[in-house]
Amino acid sequence: MTRTSCDFEDELRAPPKRLSAVGCLTTLVLLVALALILLAVLVSSKGGGEWIAEVLRKKTGLDLQIGEARLGLPFDLVLEKVQARQKETYGGFKAAEIRLGIRLDGAVEVGVKGAELDLVKTADGWLPDAFDRIGGLSDVRDTPALLADVPRGLLLKVRDSAITWSTPDGEPVSLVKGFELGVMPIETPGRRLWFYELTARLVQRAGGVEGRNVRRCWMSTAENPYVEITYRAFWGGDVPIPRDWWSMPPVEGQREARQNEK
Numbered sequence: 001m002t003r004t005s006c007d008f009e010d011e012l013r014a015p016p017k018r019l020s021a022v023g024c025l026t027t028l029v030l031l032v033a034l035a036l037i038l039l040a041v042l043v044s045s046k047g048g049g050e051w052i053a054e055v056l057r058k059k060t061g062l063d064l065q066i067g068e069a070r071l072g073l074p075f076d077l078v079l080e081k082v083q084a085r086q087k088e089t090y091g092g093f094k095a096a097e098i099r100l101g102i103r104l105d106g107a108v109e110v111g112v113k114g115a116e117l118d119l120v121k122t123a124d125g126w127l128p129d130a131f132d133r134i135g136g137l138s139d140v141r142d143t144p145a146l147l148a149d150v151p152r153g154l155l156l157k158v159r160d161s162a163i164t165w166s167t168p169d170g171e172p173v174s175l176v177k178g179f180e181l182g183v184m185p186i187e188t189p190g191r192r193l194w195f196y197e198l199t200a201r202l203v204q205r206a207g208g209v210e211g212r213n214v215r216r217c218w219m220s221t222a223e224n225p226y227v228e229i230t231y232r233a234f235w236g237g238d239v240p241i242p243r244d245w246w247s248m249p250p251v252e253g254q255r256e257a258r259q260n261e262k
Helices: 005-012 021-044 046-060 129-135 140-146 252-261
Strands: 064-072 076-084 092-102 108-122 125-127 154-166 172-188 191-205 209-220 227-236
Touching: 046 064, 108 129, 125 129, 129 140, 140 209
Parallel strands: 108 154
Antiparallel strands: 064 076, 076 092, 092 108, 108 125, 154 172, 172 191, 191 209, 209 227
């Protein structure tokens, strides 16, 4: 069969163009980059910062003033120069940086850096109200109660921070400097555990009690709120160490003896 010129034209004609997978990926990356840029502009605007502060107020009860909001790597919302507004003369909270991000495994990570928490004792509890449970914490075994309302999958990291406990007149009674805390949930079939890592460079208590380089790691479950992994501290002073986050919890026998004495 004789081939015509039309047959040769069909063979030489370029095949129809198809959008390659590389082209689709490039387009997707550009769209994501554009969305992040727009989001960054929105977050860094004055209205964006006020909107974020309002969302946090509804979630935490803290009326926050945010100096600057921006997006950080990998996909974190970064709040800088954060301070709680309040009417009281004493007490307060501020942080150099608060970082919130969602990780690839779906976990939500909250990081706090350079925080200063000033707790003041009142007849009704501790101020600021949002930190009342921290102010009244006297035993490490009570820590799980602080996380009773925390959603599953939350990772908490606090670094380079300080806490001060004061009288109603604003007179400091106790303080902790170089405070760092890491909290991580561990999910197992039918069971939920928490892992804690707590450190403090300096702990000062009323009566001359002082601790340095305190470090403790422990786990908690619904059945057992304190399963010790590591405890290390260097204490000084002539009076007994008070019960708190940084001291060893009393053993069962000591606790029962104290109750009998009362």
